[in-house]
Amino acid sequence: MRQPFYQNNLIRLYQGDSLQLMQKMADNSIDVIVADPPYFLSNGGFSNRGGKKVSVDKGAWDQVNDKYETSEIFNDLFLKESRRILKPHGTIWVFGSLHNIYEVGYLMKQHDYRILNNITWQKLNPPPNLSCRMFTHSTETIIWARKFAKQKHYYNYDLMREYNHGKQMKDVWSTPVIKQSERKFGRHPTQKPLAIITRIIEASTTEEMLVLDPFIGSGTTAVACQLLNRHCIGIDLSPEYLEIAKRRIHNEEETLF
Template sequence: MVKKNNASNKSGNFKTNTIYAGDCIEAMNRLPEGSIDLIFADPPYNLQLGGDLHRPDNSRVDGVDDNWDKFSNFRAYDDFTHDWLKSARRVLKHNGSLWVIGSYHNIFRVGSVLQDLGYWLLNDIVWRKSNPMPNFRGTRFTNAHETLIWCARSKDARYTFNYDAMKNMNDGLQMRSDWTLPLCTGDERLKGEDGNKLHPTQKPESLLYRVIMAATKPGDIVLDPFF
């Protein structure tokens, strides 16, 4: 069972299968150096939304308007990105790897910071959504994908890649860098007692399954800084 702990009370070691509540940078700074095999990060997108968005029937779209996704400017977002990626690199094992997912709003800025900090980019993966939300205003193309960047801690890292496992998951063919998977729907979507979704950008288990199967070994430790 997952236990929720205050990260500020944990120093020098940590428990696995545990949620640490707190600022992600402060929490990572309390983890031992070189203790994590894989990091999957779904950071704030910095969507820069202006006003409410409505469907054709005038119902309001429950989008991302939380304070954690609001930054005063691009510089503030870049500074935040630099800080959490620096902390993440410290806790990664030498041969560990990091996956970060984002949209067109932020993923290019994240990629630049990754390279500045010494990460070595391995692939960009396109998650093509089989059931994307349409562009209700009709002013742009339907935003039907997100991008994952997969990178090693450094250029000389001997990272894990389970090539054969990925091939077996793809009918014996080499796994490509474009994955068609649905958004979270139905029972998979976490909801509160009021029926509203608990997380505005919940990712499907099928996406995480591929990431973990591709880049970890049995017994490896996986960290999600933005659970």
């Protein structure tokens, strides 16, 4: 791996093409992957933000290109490399919407992952649908899968049950979209709530495990790992978003110490 963009005693951030850097990682070296890959929605369309009509174009990273000519080529390589670098007991969490999650699920089966859960993340305050020709999009999906069908994986059942008032935690998680305090140092167009990522990390890791987020954006996975004393590697193509991530991690370090 190249020189980190940023590092402390728990976190290492790298700037570059995620799939290229993943190919340089050792086999069986990562315990858990938390990934929010591109949905490839930047196609000139429009969405809603704060009641205003805005472009859905998020940047070149959310578009197919000469290197990855289709989303399927990109996702296939991502899942192939993820399986190679996961430890035998390792698991992977992948975020998606209706635009890409079925492709991801199909490719997981092709690469012999065992799908454990299909988490529905319900957004309690979604933006309205501008076209008024379909239902408001208020959910995203998170697929949780393990590397091998018969290999035992880690799941903190007792803690999840405790958080759910003594009952088994269900696969529908409801939260507001993003707290304003989580955008204190800058905005990422596909940023996920810290509460969701924290639950993922607590549910599937121990303090001894190493987490990889190959599309870390503004650093929510790294922030959660900093709070929970987990080691984390984060990769992103954008130095601007990594700078936001670095500032968020610094903020949490100052809060903790």
